[in-house]
Amino acid sequence: MTITEKILAAHSGRDKVSAGELINAKVDLILANDITAPISITEFKKIGAGKVFDKDRVAFIPDHFAPQKDIKAAEQCKMLREFSREYDLGLYFEVGRMGVEHALLPEQGLVVPGDLVIGADSHTCTYGALGAFSTGVGSTDVASAMATGECWFKVPESMKFIYHGKLNRWVSGKDLILHTIGDIGVDGALYRAMEFEGEVIRSLSMSGRLTMCNMAIEAGGKNGIIIPDEITEGYVKGRAKRAYKFYSSDSDAKYVEVREYDCSKIPLTVSCPHLPSNTKPAAELSSVSIDQVVVGSCTNGRIEDIREAAEIIKGKKVSPNTRMIVIPATQQIYLQCVKEGLAEIFVNAEAVFSTPTCGPCLGGHMGILAKGERAIATTNRNFVGRMGHPESEVYLSNPAVAAASAIKGRIAIPEEVL
């Protein structure tokens, strides 16, 4: 079996499952945010269960339109708060404690290797980086699981992606996943598990791994997953709030497709509007002017990402034609940025340094684009209207390219500014 199949089997009380089978499995953690939880709450109450299956395994995180951007958003956040009080939820994260959900939960050791996690947010697939099975579902799925502790799944077929060789300078997990999506398309892994491996993955930091698994959904994948190793152990040790288990794939595990990449040929990569699969080498896009730069999100808002952007922009200024918004994904990352002097670097560079929020990634608040404006962002989607006006544009990149672009006021690579 593959690692995905083993985790699903273990959670459905079976010795073995195979691709295509429909199972009901026990979940270790359920999450929802201020956009998706209100529907979950309404639907949960219709079930009439009286209580949630386990008050310490339901996480409500107001992060999308929080700090509350308007009255309606405040009403939605209030629903989460009141439900959490009424049902005594142990994992409600108020503004001031919250962070972008998929950065916050691994950081706090609330998702661990071997877990089965569902979330009413498509980027729930992020936790595959820890060797967990995690996938995005709808609000009603979450409502049902809140009552029963279970969820239905079709066991996915697995695709294997092997990354050989050595990464070029500044090339990161973000470039690998953008390149891969560019290769297979936005439905190239539809309904499937994406298993990432190879010597490059084995030496990739947890931050890079989280970025890769985070974007599995942008290829249509059900989950992204990486077999846990000593890097995983180093990350979860001291954080994990529960016992964890490392699973791996058997040597005779079945894959519907195996794709191999020579990383020496993967350049700094940018996804052009309006699909994540519309990739081009960053170096070929130097004529594209940029109005706004965003560094942050569940994809690239971790401390390593912010450090990378800071390294590029230190001692320089954001172009007068451009604005730059830096959003650490959690309070802990924010504080770390302050301690390391990164906040100061950005403010001195005349960039905005913001409190954690999903904010502009989905066109919520904190940096919305006007008609005809163009952004480069370390986020995950560049669909029409994603960051604002339907006639605005988003280019996706890693933090180093985003920071270099902020200095130049056009898409640029780090070598141009260092």
Place this chain on the structure above:
Amino acid sequence: MILKGKVWKFGNNIDTDAIIPARYLNTSDPAELARHVMEDADKDFPSKVKAGDLIIADSNFGCGSSREHAPIAIKAAGIQAVVAKSFARIFYRNAFNIGLPIFESDDASVKISQGDEIEIDADGGVIRNITKGETYKAKPIPPFMQELISAGGLIEWTKKRIKAS
């Protein structure tokens, strides 16, 4: 169940931001969401669409976010069903969970044109194009999904399950 109506045609990779832009997600009120359905794919769509109409699209319909607001907006606008070559997986789950009929059919997706009058026999999986006089086959709906449909969606299915245990 027979679903009969006029067709609105869309292309491939219609994402959830096109179906219901995030700027409207500070509410989950179905009627309010319906007022902006498919707005970023066709800004006049909310005023053109009529209750009883159907959507025909190409592949990977509903890709992107997990937002259930997408199938909710479509359903609340009175759209009876969506037919596509394929659906993104969370949208697929959501549609069955909330009771929006969806059908997968390569033939229907290619051959049906904007404005055609069609009739879907949901139980038989047959799509008839009244305008063109053609018939297409939809992929069979998996048994578990049929169970969800006959229960009246995931919430009713869950209630039954809790009662039975």
